Amino acid sequence: MHPRLIAPGALAAASVLLAIPASAASVSPGAPGIGDPYYPAYGNGGYDVSHYDLRLKYQPATDALEGTATILARTTQDLSRFDLDFLLDVDEVRVNGARAAFAASGEHELEITPRTPLAQGTAVTVVVRYHGIPSSKQAYGFTSWHRTPDGGVGANEPEAAWWWFPGNDHPRDKATFDVSVQVPDGTQALSNGTLQSTVSRLGWTRYSWRSDKPQATYLATLAVGRFDLTTGTTESGIPVVNAYSKDLGAQAGAARASIERTGEIADWLSGYFGPYPFNALGGYVPNTTTGYALETQTRPYYSPRQFANGSNTSVVVHELAHQWYGDLVSVAGWKDIWINEGFARYAQWLWSEHEGEGTAQELADYAYASRPADDPFWTVRPGDPGPENQFHIAVYDRGALALQALRNEIGDDAFFTVLKGWPQRYAHGNATVADFRGYAEEVSGASLGTLFDTWLFQPSKPTASAARTVSL
Numbered sequence: 001m002h003p004r005l006i007a008p009g010a011l012a013a014a015s016v017l018l019a020i021p022a023s024a025a026s027v028s029p030g031a032p033g034i035g036d037p038y039y040p041a042y043g044n045g046g047y048d049v050s051h052y053d054l055r056l057k058y059q060p061a062t063d064a065l066e067g068t069a070t071i072l073a074r075t076t077q078d079l080s081r082f083d084l085d086f087l088l089d090v091d092e093v094r095v096n097g098a099r100a101a102f103a104a105s106g107e108h109e110l111e112i113t114p115r116t117p118l119a120q121g122t123a124v125t126v127v128v129r130y131h132g133i134p135s136s137k138q139a140y141g142f143t144s145w146h147r148t149p150d151g152g153v154g155a156n157e158p159e160a161a162w163w164w165f166p167g168n169d170h171p172r173d174k175a176t177f178d179v180s181v182q183v184p185d186g187t188q189a190l191s192n193g194t195l196q197s198t199v200s201r202l203g204w205t206r207y208s209w210r211s212d213k214p215q216a217t218y219l220a221t222l223a224v225g226r227f228d229l230t231t232g233t234t235e236s237g238i239p240v241v242n243a244y245s246k247d248l249g250a251q252a253g254a255a256r257a258s259i260e261r262t263g264e265i266a267d268w269l270s271g272y273f274g275p276y277p278f279n280a281l282g283g284y285v286p287n288t289t290t291g292y293a294l295e296t297q298t299r300p301y302y303s304p305r306q307f308a309n310g311s312n313t314s315v316v317v318h319e320l321a322h323q324w325y326g327d328l329v330s331v332a333g334w335k336d337i338w339i340n341e342g343f344a345r346y347a348q349w350l351w352s353e354h355e356g357e358g359t360a361q362e363l364a365d366y367a368y369a370s371r372p373a374d375d376p377f378w379t380v381r382p383g384d385p386g387p388e389n390q391f392h393i394a395v396y397d398r399g400a401l402a403l404q405a406l407r408n409e410i411g412d413d414a415f416f417t418v419l420k421g422w423p424q425r426y427a428h429g430n431a432t433v434a435d436f437r438g439y440a441e442e443v444s445g446a447s448l449g450t451l452f453d454t455w456l457f458q459p460s461k462p463t464a465s466a467a468r469t470v471s472l
């Protein structure tokens with residue numbers, strides 16, 4: 001029996017017999033990154049998380065967050081050491097019950113050295129007790145934790161988790177989440193999924209949320225503040241919980257007029273993408289000043305700025321489209337961002353058509369014609385934009401143009417079969433741009449190499465004739 005197959009508990013005894021465990025030389029640390037070329041330090045190697053249990057306490061007045069993360073994982077190699085991605089201050093780490101050594105390293109790594117090496121393929125429970133002021137922490141010069149007058153919010157892409165929980169921060173390692181947060185009475189704590197309970201005592205209220213389908217770490221969210229909650233149900237029976245900061249001012253009406261249509265929009269999207277994949281739904285608007293919205297799983301994050309000019313159902317369509325394209329099926333690597341953003345934008349075009357505000361073809365024609373060939377927009381390759389252009393407008397607009405080109409190439413029947421079939425094909429998993437091309441070819445029987453190269457990978461404006469799609 002190879003020593004590495006000895007259970008951790010038995011290893012200490014074995015090492016007494018052998019003086020030095022024979023396995024020690026072959027046991028190595030897990031990689032500090034999961035292997036994403038855009039973000040080499042994001043995620044980690046050597047294990048796979050199945051569940052995060054986060055039991056926290058947050059004080060809005062001081063932005064102090066403290067608590068315990070219990071992480072259930074399985075090793076994928078022998079491990080002498082492994083990393084979590086995290087920025088707050090760690091008080092104690094236990095691995096399978098025993099205290100483990102830990103040290104901060106790099107921009108956002110927490111290196112954990114268990115008392116005895118971990119054998120490949122074994123279940124591991126990691127308990128991290130921690131505290132800190134999330135807004136005081138930066139990595140690479142920025143923060144993804146946004147203070148609000150009444151609390152704080154963790155929501156960003158591709159990274160937000162490091163500011164509030166330790167984890168394997170890459171969409172390739174999805175897990176289920178229980179997030180339970182104690183906040184002062186009169187304050188709410190919001191997260192993904194279903195509100196399991198609220199319990200008040202001694203001046204604090206604990207909100208316990210459960211997201212019980214695999215969820216990427218960047219899609220986990222925590223918001224604390226003073227919110228008005230509304231509830232409803234979709235036509236298909238999914239419970240909806242929305243939350244609006246009590247201090248949205250002039251934006252309050254427009255935000256509600258948009259987000260209260262979440263159930264209707266999710267039902268409408270399911271006509272294109274198949275059944276809504278999760279069992280909870282909603283949206284929330286904290287009192288932030290960020291410019292973006294985010295498809296946090298089951299409960300997207302919206303900034304009040306989205307509603308500055310009035311109602312904006314289009315952004316709701318965008319974030320809800322991501323529940324299928326981004327959340328149910330996630331990028332395998334961040335270079336695959338088009339399989340999220342191109343489709344969420346295209347859903348907005350379909351909604352425009354539904355609302356009588358311009359057809360998808362008209363919006364594609366406009367997007368194509370409104371940017372001259374020398375516009376740097378056309379140098380961005382949506383199929384591999386580079387980390388600096390991950391959220392460039394071209395990933396969205398040229399990305400949706402690529403879908404209109406595909407639709408014109410393979411015809412409506414095949415195109416809408418692809419749109420509905422894809423989320424099922426890779427449900428709860430990950431996929432690449434190449435996987436999408438393969439699936440579209442499989443469904444349509446067409447050879448699509450030229451079309452994909454032209455619209456997603458060529459660093460210049462496609463000529464309409466090259467893909468015989470969009471008229472000038």
Ligand code: ARG
Pocket residue numbers: 156157158292293294295318319341391
């Ligand atoms: N996926 C988000 C959306 O389009 C984009 C988030 C962009 N993040 C950022 N920090 N700019 O809905």
Ligand code: ZN
Pocket residue numbers: 318322340341344
């Ligand atoms: Zn998006």
